[in-house]
Amino acid sequence: MEVNSIKMYHVFMKLKSKRAFAELAEVLKNPEEGGPEIAYWVFEDISSSKWKNLTLITPGRYGDEYPKTYGHYHTSEQMFESSKLISGEGIFLLQKKFYDRNGNWIQNRVESVYFIQAMPGDEMVYIPREFAHSWSNVGNLPLITYDDWIETGQPTHTYAEIRNLKGMAYYLVENPNGQIDYVSNLNYIDNPEPKWVTPEEFNYLTQNKYHEKKQ
Numbered sequence: 001m002e003v004n005s006i007k008m009y010h011v012f013m014k015l016k017s018k019r020a021f022a023e024l025a026e027v028l029k030n031p032e033e034g035g036p037e038i039a040y041w042v043f044e045d046i047s048s049s050k051w052k053n054l055t056l057i058t059p060g061r062y063g064d065e066y067p068k069t070y071g072h073y074h075t076s077e078q079m080f081e082s083s084k085l086i087s088g089e090g091i092f093l094l095q096k097k098f099y100d101r102n103g104n105w106i107q108n109r110v111e112s113v114y115f116i117q118a119m120p121g122d123e124m125v126y127i128p129r130e131f132a133h134s135w136s137n138v139g140n141l142p143l144i145t146y147d148d149w150i151e152t153g154q155p156t157h158t159y160a161e162i163r164n165l166k167g168m169a170y171y172l173v174e175n176p177n178g179q180i181d182y183v184s185n186l187n188y189i190d191n192p193e194p195k196w197v198t199p200e201e202f203n204y205l206t207q208n209k210y211h212e213k214k215q
């Protein structure tokens with residue numbers, strides 16, 4: 001076969017960003033404790049399939065808190081994001097925006113919080129726009145996840161609300177017994193008790209919502 005007859009789909013995976021401790025400190029429970037110098041790296045254009053980005057989160061601790069992604073809300077029209085755990089042990093934290101009776105978004109309050117403990121192969125297929133989300137690496141090896149988020153050239157997500165509140169509604173920590181635990185972020189009011197759900201349960205909940213919207 002001639003070389004020029006081979007149809008190839010070139011993919012050039014690139015380092016998109018890396019999050020240094022100095023930046024993540026804004027959303028850590030105890031930033032003065034220090035920890036890994038780089039919390040995570042994001043690579044883009046990782047494949048020609050649906051998966052666009054790869055995130056690699058260091059193992060370790062910041063004090064008693066697990067390394068994590070910063071956490072963000074989406075601002076673009078894209079309705080859903082998918083996220084899949086490829087390697088390592090992770091907890092995906094999601095918090096739903098709270099709106100008052102006049103429809104105003106109350107940023108220091110959330111309607112619900114979900115913790116999803118995920119293993120390799122687990123995928124959250126429909127992460128709706130109104131859920132801020134963050135991965136924590138609760139294992140002792142690097143955590144690798146894929147997502148299908150598409151950048152449009154315009155800002156597609158926002159970190160300001162999470163920065164202003166010094167993190168998501170809960171911090172995931174290792175307790176003195178070496179177990180995964182959580183601590184409420186006191187910058188939020190009336191934090192609801194988190195719901196521990198499996199990826200399948202979360203997909204079921206949000207898939208129903210997806211089909212409601214399509215009707």
Ligand SMILES: [Fe+2]
Pocket residue numbers: 072074081133149157
């Ligand atoms: Fe996202």
